Amino acid sequence: METQHKAIDHSPGTCPNEGSCMFCEGGLFGCEICGGLEGGMPTHCPGESMDYDREQEVYRGEVDFKDGAWIKSASIYSPASYRIAP
DSSP states (O other): OOBOOOBOOOOTTTOTTTTSOTTTTTSOOBBTTTOOBGGGOOSSBOSSOOOHHHHHHHHHTSOEEETTEEESSOOTTSGGGOOOOO
8 A cells, every 4th residue: 555755844833943944945855754855765655764774775776665565676756766868
């Protein structure tokens, strides 16, 4: 079963960095559930917190969580999945 990422909530009054926050200003996305940030975020949310090492594996394109399972593939968010057109 696919779990959607849930954006970190930095609503007015809840942000610890009021006035200069990449989340509040829309410049950074993070998932409240898995803790994935930008390029370290799997394609689908695994539904539980990832540890630092797992997030780094996702970032490097070594693993991804998709359709309910961890697979050896790059996440759509990982820099490893970016391709430069010829």
